[in-house]
Amino acid sequence: xxxxxxxxxxxxxxxxxxxxxxxxxxxxxxxxxxxxxxxxxxxxxxxxxxxxxxxxxxxxxxxxxxxxxxxxxxxxxxxxxxxxxxxxxxxxxxxxxxxxxxxxxxxxxxxxxxxxxxxxxx
Numbered sequence: 001x002x003x004x005x006x007x008x009x010x011x012x013x014x015x016x017x018x019x020x021x022x023x024x025x026x027x028x029x030x031x032x033x034x035x036x037x038x039x040x041x042x043x044x045x046x047x048x049x050x051x052x053x054x055x056x057x058x059x060x061x062x063x064x065x066x067x068x069x070x071x072x073x074x075x076x077x078x079x080x081x082x083x084x085x086x087x088x089x090x091x092x093x094x095x096x097x098x099x100x101x102x103x104x105x106x107x108x109x110x111x112x113x114x115x116x117x118x119x120x121x122x
Contacts (some may be wrong), residue, residue: 009043009044009121010040010043010044010117010120010121011121012117012118012121012122013036013114013117013118015111015114015115015118018033018114019111031057033110033114034053034056034057034060034110035052035053035054035056035057036053037053037075037110037113037114037117038051038052038053038056038057038071038075039052039053040117041075041078041079041082041113041117042078044078044079044082044117044120044121045078045079045081045082045085046081046082046085047078056071059071068101068106069098069101069102072094072097072098072100072101072106072109073094073095073097073098074094075094075097075113076092076093076094076095076096076097076098076109076113077093077094079093079094079113079116079117079120080092080093080094082120083116083120086120093116096109096112097109097112097113100112
């Protein structure tokens with residue numbers, strides 16, 4: 001079992017391919033990507049026991065997207081945790097993701113989240 005001091009590794013994902021697949025499938029692939037973003041962030045930050053991607057997706061749908069505001073902030077906070085664990089400077093990533101989501105740019109937050117995950121996967 002992983003602990004916060006020994007986070008799991010994750011695979012790097014091709015962002016351009018994921019954007020194209022999300023567009024071509026009319027967003028269906030985007031739902032899968034959303035779930036993997038959650039699960040990968042939980043692994044890389046040392047919280048594999050946290051709520052799974054499918055549950056987060058269902059909560060987001062049931063709350064008409066309101067839960068995604070909390071989720072975006074939480075994912076940014078976990079990215080900062082993972083960076084700190086690796087001796088990298090943290091920041092206010094959660095706040096950035098939340099503001100972008102509030103302004104209607106949740107897709108940008110998800111891309112930025114994947115960029116950070118790809119960096120941490122190295």
